[in-house]
Amino acid sequence: MFEKSKWIRLPRSVVLGHDVLSQTREVVVETHLTGRPLVVTSETPREVAADRIVAQFEAAGDDPELVVVEEATFEAVEDVLEVARGMDVGYLVGVGGGKPIDIAKMASDHLNVGFVSVPTAASHDGIVSGRGSVPEGDTRHSVAAAPPVAVVADTGVIADAPWELTTAGCADIISNYTAVKDWRLANRLQNVPYSEYAGALSQMTAEMLVDSADSIKPELEESAWMVMKALVSSGVAMSIAGSSRPASGSEHLFSHQLDRIAPGKALHGHQVGVGSILAEYLHSGEQGQWRSVRDALASLDAPTTADGLGVTDEEVLEALTSAHEIRDRYTILGSGISEDAAVEAATKTGVI
Ligand SMILES: NC(=O)C1=CN([C@@H]2O[C@H](COP(=O)(O)OP(=O)(O)OC[C@H]3O[C@@H](n4cnc5c(N)ncnc54)[C@H](OP(=O)(O)O)[C@@H]3O)[C@@H](O)[C@H]2O)C=CC1
Ligand SMILES: O=C(CO)COP(=O)(O)O
Ligand SMILES: [Zn+2]
Numbered sequence: 114m115f116e117k118s119k120w121i122r123l124p125r126s127v128v129l130g131h132d133v134l135s136q137t138r139e140v141v142v143e144t145h146l147t148g149r150p151l152v153v154t155s156e157t158p159r160e161v162a163a164d165r166i167v168a169q170f171e172a173a174g175d176d177p178e179l180v181v182v183e184e185a186t187f188e189a190v191e192d193v194l195e196v197a198r199g200m201d202v203g204y205l206v207g208v209g210g211g212k213p214i215d216i217a218k219m220a221s222d223h224l225n226v227g228f229v230s231v232p233t234a235a236s237h238d239g240i241v242s243g244r245g246s247v248p249e250g251d252t253r254h255s256v257a258a259a260p261p262v263a264v265v266a267d268t269g270v271i272a273d274a275p276w277e278l279t280t281a282g283c284a285d286i287i288s289n290y291t292a293v294k295d296w297r298l299a300n301r302l303q304n305v306p307y308s309e310y311a312g313a314l315s316q317m318t319a320e321m322l323v324d325s326a327d328s329i330k331p332e333l334e335e336s337a338w339m340v341m342k343a344l345v346s347s348g349v350a351m352s353i354a355g356s357s358r359p360a361s362g363s364e365h366l367f368s369h370q371l372d373r374i375a376p377g378k379a380l381h382g383h384q385v386g387v388g389s390i391l392a393e394y395l396h397s398g399e400q401g402q403w404r405s406v407r408d409a410l411a412s413l414d415a416p417t418t419a420d421g422l423g424v425t426d427e428e429v430l431e432a433l434t435s436a437h438e439i440r441d442r443y444t445i446l447g448s449g450i451s452e453d454a455a456v457e458a459a460t461k462t463g464v465i
Contacts (some may be wrong), residue, residue: 122243123352124230126263129341131334134162134267137231138169141204144263146227148203152179153193153217158209158233162270166208166231178202185212185247193220202226207261210278211237211246211381219245222258230261234278235271235340236382238285240264241348244357253369253439255357264345271337276414279340281382283329284415286343287406288364288385289319289350291392295362295444298396303443308354315350315359318343323409363395363444364388366436371424373439374432379422386410387422387464391433394458395445403462419465426465430455 128140141150150170154163159181170177180196182189193216197205204227207217214230218239221228232240239246243260246253271279293316300307322329322343329336350359357365367388368381390410393403407417416422419429433455437446450458459465 119355121353121355122260123349124241124261124264127241127266127345128264129266129268129338129345131269132267133265134165134231134270135169137166137206137229137265138173138175140263140265141229144227144229146204146229146262149200150175150177150204150206151193151197151200151202152177152206152208153182153213153220154179154208155182155210155213158213161273162231162233162267163208166206182213182216185215185245187247187249189216190219190223193217194223197224204228204262206231208233210234211239215239215245215247218258218261219247219256227262228259230264232264232266232341233270234274235282235337235344236278236285236380237282238344238347238351238360240266241345242351242357242360243355244351246357248369248372251373251438255361255440260348260352266341268334268337268341271341272332272334276331277380277383279329279331279337280413280415281380282340282344283322283326283382283413284386284389284410285360285382286319286322286340286347287409287415288362288389289315289347289360290402290406291364291389291396292358292360292362294396295392296358298445299443305358305443308359311350311354311359314353315347318346318350326409326412329413362442363392363436363446366439366442366444366446367391367432369439370432370436371422371428375424375428378424379416383416383422386415387417387419390417390462390464391458392445394462395450399461407462418463419459426459429459429465433459
């Protein structure tokens with residue numbers, strides 16, 4: 114008897130383009146979100162977008178609240194929940210990079226209210242995904258959460274953000290190549306369920322971005338448009354899979370471990386990009402695809418070395434040899450690679 118079932122949760126509206134920030138309230142009304150909005154943001158995104166959104170809600174008499182968060186931690190989610198419960202919240206609006214968006218996503222899931230995602234940078238592919246990513250002690254959780262009901266991505270705001278944030282988003286997309294390879298490997302060796310659709314979408318998104326690399330340039334709104342579309346597409350792949358597997362493999366484990374070993378040194382996207390060069394080398398050896406990954410990253414101004422990340426060679430090696438410990442996710446790292454193998458991968462690829 115056929116007993117399979119699947120529930121794919123996707124955003125209802127994705128509004129992308131020039132000055133769409135000014136339509137935020139209109140999008141909220143169109144998606145039938147009601148009640149008092151709680152805007153969750155961080156310092157810089159508050160200045161570039163969240164204050165303007167709050168002003169829209171105030172002008173409409175919606176009586177909004179705003180909360181500023183710093184880190185993507187469970188404590189920060191608790192802080193947001195406390196504010197939300199104190200105001201009888203109607204829905205949440207996450208405004209900023211990956212951290213405030215993840216916090217708003219997880220808090221809205223707890224409260225069982227809707228959430229709108231307003232990215233201020235094209236720096237990560239969690240913008241539409243139904244996952245939150247949270248470090249805790251020695252581990253890193255990929256938390257199931259409802260995806261945003263709507264996304265409002267203003268290409269003007271995003272193009273004005275520092276270029277390195279866009280190059281980080283590009284690298285987060287390029288990392289899909291090795292994430293999909295790891296997922297297929299886990300399927301073959303560990304019988305981990307694999308979705309052909311999600312895998313193909315994730316890989317195609319990376320291919321399309323790399324094919325367009327020549328036209329992705331700083332301060333160009335057209336470039337913000339292209340990268341945002343890729344980030345949305347990658348998030349949809351995660352929603353189809355019901356996990357972050359299509360966009361997070363060994364290169365992400367490496368990055369998560371680097372977050373613990375050398376916190377605050379580099380952006381998430383840049384770390385996973387360098388992790389991808391290493392993961393590609395581990396998958397297919399010296400003659401494999403690692404040069405293509407490195408060259409694609411370099412062509413988009415993303416770092417390809419430990420130096421470029423601002424971390425030491427020792428920190429790279431420690432992250433690479435311990436990355437398998439961070440979570441129970443089978444990848445090319447298996448049950449861990451030796452120090453010698455890590456040194457070889459990192460030196461042959463020029464990462465150290
Ligand atoms: N849930 C998911 O599926 C995914 C989650 N993630 C998570 O997202 C996070 C990484 O995302 P990332 O965006 O790099 O992290 P942050 O939210 O920390 O943003 C990076 C930096 O960009 C700044 N910033 C954001 N927008 C602007 C702007 N318009 N102008 C100037 N500066 C700006 C932020 O400022 P400030 O310091 O003021 O916030 C911050 O310093 C990680 O926690 C990662 O795990 C990543 C991919 C997928
Ligand atoms: O960053 C992600 C995808 O780009 C997902 O993060 P996790 O590795 O925590 O699932
Ligand atoms: Zn990522």
